[in-house]
Amino acid sequence: MEERPVEFGGALRRLREESGLSQSALSARIHYSKGYLSKVETGKATGNREFAKACDDALTAGGVLAALVRERAERQETGDVVTAITGLPPTTPHFTGRSAELARIAAFVASEVGETACVLSGMAGAGKTALGLRASWDARESFPDGCLFLDLRGHALGTAMATAHDALDPLLRLLGVPGEQIPPHVDARANLYRSRLRGKRVLLFFDNVRSAAQVAPLLPAEPRCRVIITSRNRLNALDDAVHLPVDVLPEREAVVLFRAVGGDRARAAADDVVGRVVERCGRLPLAIRIAAARFRGSPLWTVEDFEQRLADETSRLDVLDDGERSVAAAFSLSCQALTDEQLRLFGLLALHPGRDVEIRTTAALADAGLAHTRNLVDHLGDAHLVAHDTPDHLAVHDLVREFARDRVLPGITADEQAAAVLRMLDHNLLLAESSDEFLAPHRFRPPFTPNDLPEVSEKFTDRESALTWIDVEWPNLVGLCHLAAARGLHRLCWQLAYILRDFFFLAKLWDPWIDTHLVAASSARAVGDSKALAMTLDNLGMAHVDRGDLEVAVGYFEEALELFRELEDEHGITDALSNLAWAALYLDDHQTALRGLREVMESYRGRGRTRSAAIALRGVALVETELGRYSEAVAHAEQARGEFEGLALHLDVVMSVNCAGWAHFQAGDHGAAVGCYGEAVELGERCGSRYEVARALTGLGNVREAAGRHGEAVELWAKADGVHGGLNPVMIGEARVRFGLSGFV
The missing domain is CATH 1.10.8 (Helicase, Ruva Protein; domain 3)
Structure with a gap:
């Protein structure tokens, strides 16, 4: 008897080696684990007809291996008594992938020490049962005393969940206990069950488990037995089990x-x-x-x-x-065990426009404290209705969110939904404004009066946290702009778009900048707020200028200027004139640009708007460079830098340093240009402006190319492209020179 699996395994190994295949290569072809294949070859597992046929096909062995299995079966029929039960349901023929998960389960079932249970948990429909069955079939030859399957109906539609008491009856019968000898009480059944498994090696598959309490009495004490459990819940109470999350497919x-x-x-x-x-x-x-x-x-x-x-x-x-x-x-069944409060939060999450939701925004939706919200989210996570991307962010699968929106949210009153949306918008607008205060501390911001700030809403206390938050959250903030407009909360819509402008300028995110401001302009028009509309149009023009769409930008600036004049808003008039002057610079109307920038600079100084005046001064330096007045340009760029340093405006500082480097390069003073550009790289990295770093690196490449050091120039240009690809030559002189020097390298 002991030599028969060795006979089959030896033949398999010989045929594999003759085909020039490793165990890994053959296991990939036949879709059985390498560990199981190794056990068959060494005689530790027997192999069956399905396995033999797969090997015959992969090795083109002409049925040699299948014949050996038939011979073994015939010998068993005439002389051997087979008592082990393999009650596993068939696997799907379309099982796909999951190689890493299969390998981990294979390692678990192959061990005869350590944990005896492995929990496969994941959202409804993730393929937990298919995975567990495939792994069980792969391992069945390693369990000579049988493989048993039981559906505990923890999430079954229209069917009562099986208790441990219920489950122990069929398990004991499968283990050979006559019905009349099965005790009536659950503890007695569990004792008999464990006794029957003593000294045996059995694989038990418990499918569709709802709770740890449901399955705990079914866990054997015999260390050589193994249990595979599938559940939509994490079953955290089974802390002695191996826990394997089952996610969606790649x-x-x-x-x-x-x-x-x-x-x-x-x-x-x-x-x-x-x-x-x-x-x-x-x-x-x-x-x-x-x-x-x-x-x-x-x-x-x-x-x-x-x-x-x-x-x-x-x-x-x-x-x-x-x-x-x-x-x-399937998702409905996952909601069965939720409390009313948990189900309410699950529904409210559908109001959020993004897939990833920050925990504080979740608390704003729930109108609850942070600690209590985390507890609610943990329970939703245990049911695999949400997942944690990070400790402070949760993710909701697209189909789950659609289910919550279509089937759960309608159970929440319209008034409660509206209040939740308002809390979410107020919370995020407060944080966006707080972030913008660190990003542009001297910028004018319209007053923000929240309706009813949630308990969790607190402003940032440091720049790093503020900028990290907005760098992660900006896609959700774009979605919230659209949500506010759709809900008729037009003031919140245009205010949020206005606040986002400086971040979009820093990150050069032109598409969302334009998108949010278009919907904000519609909101401003919807409520007849001419001041909000004028400011939004002015910002829209700035986005188009920054992207190089100059004619479109001029149209927005002129419309904004007309509105500001109707409102007799001198502040707005000056801003619009300033923007028109900048557009004239990029349209090569240098005299108009110089005249306009000087006029608005004086107006800003008269109104005490130091930052705006310094920005206009930097624009004057750029115009002077185009006019060949290099010494004046350098002096004005350095003066602007000093004013920005006094205001601690780090982005404006690096822009001024690059401006001076550009003027030096155009004047032919390449040594001074290298000094400015090198400093701009350092300053730009420190303040987080990839755009200005790329501009400085491009300028350094231009200097190398002008000196005939082409290889070094190409390396610097490539580095610039890696930092921020696609500097617009219409806007950036360094990019324009690069293309002229390099033939568009």
Whole structure:
């Protein structure tokens, strides 16, 4: 008996080596773990017909291995008594990927020491059962006393959850205990169950477990037994178990799954279209399988048509329902154990426009303190309805958020929803304003009067925290601008857009800058706020100037100027005239630019607006450089720098240093230019302006190229492109010179 698995394993090893395959290469072809393959080859596991056929096919062995398995079966039928039960359900033929998870489970089941239970937890539809079954089938030959499967119905629709008492009855019967000998009490059943497993090596698979208490009495004391558990909850109380989270599929594996289930038309479809389909499904295996099955059963659909149906968020969950399986139904079951307060927060999260939500914003939605909100979120996380990206941010899967919006949020009154949105907007506007105060401390900001600030809303106390926050949160703030407009909260919409301007200028995020200000302009018009509209249009023009769309920018500036004059707003008039003068500079109307910048500089000084005056002075220096008045340009750039240093405006300082470097370069004083540009690199890195660093590096490259050191120039230009690609030659003289010197390198 002992030699029979060795006989099969030896033949397998010989055939593999003759084919020139390593164990890793063969395991990848047959989709069994390398560890299991090694055990078969050494006789520690026996191999079965399915395994033998897979090896025969991979090694083109002509059925040699399958024949050995048949011979072994015949010997067993005539002389050996087989008592072990393998009650595992069949695996899906379309199982895809999960190699890392399979390897980890294989290592767990192969061990005869340490933890005896492994919990596979993840959101509904993540493929936990399929993963556990595949791993169990791979390992079944290592459990000579049997492999048992039991669905505990922890999240089953219309069926009562199985208790430990319920589960122990069939388990004991499978272990050979006659029905009349099964004790009535759960503790007695558990004692008998553990006794029956003593000295045996059995693999137990408990599927669909809701709680640790449900499964704890089913855990064997025998150290050679192994238990695989699947659950939508984390089962934190099973602290002696191996915990393996099961996430959505990577994109490549998600595409493979859709093609496999979707049939020939899916396999023939273009990669980019199938990629969009699986992204619409959130790369969730259940959603992909339903989508692929529906596509396969609808021959009139093209993949492009199907992708467009999934693109509609209002009906996506309906598409992901094939009559027997439903993503929405699966999520509904995950909500069963939530308290009313937890379910309320889950619904309110759907009001947030982004996938990632900061914990303080979550607390604002809940109208709760931070500690209590963390506790609520932890319970949602335990049910895999949210995930933690970082300790202070949670993520909501796209399909889960759509489910919360469509099926949970309607259970919350309209008044309560409106109050939650207002708290969320007030909270984020306060933090955005606080961040902007560190970014541009001397900037004019319209007064912000919050409606009812949540308990968690506190301003930043240091620059680093403020800028780190806005660097992460700006996509959500863009979404909140649109949300405010859609909810008719127009004042909050345009104020938030206005506050974001300086960050967008620093980061050179022109598209969201323009996007937020377009919706803000619509909001200002909706409430007839001419002052807000004029300021927004002026900022829109600045965005277009910074991007190099000069004619568009001039149109916005002129419209803003007209509104400011109607309002007799001298402050606004001067700003609009200043912006028009800057546009004239970039349009090569240098005399108009010089005259306009000098006039607004004097106006700013007369009004005590030191920063604005220094900005105009820097503009004068740029115009003077274009006019060849280099010594004046250098003097004015250095004067502007000094004024900015006095105001502790670090970004404006580095812009002035680059301005001086540009004037020195144009004057032919390359040594002085190198000094300025080198200092600008250091200052720009310190204040976080990649744009100004790239400008300075480009200037240094220009100096090297002018000196005939082409290789060094190319390295510096490449470094500049790596820091911030695409400096606009219309706006940046250094970029214009680079293209002229290098032939567009």
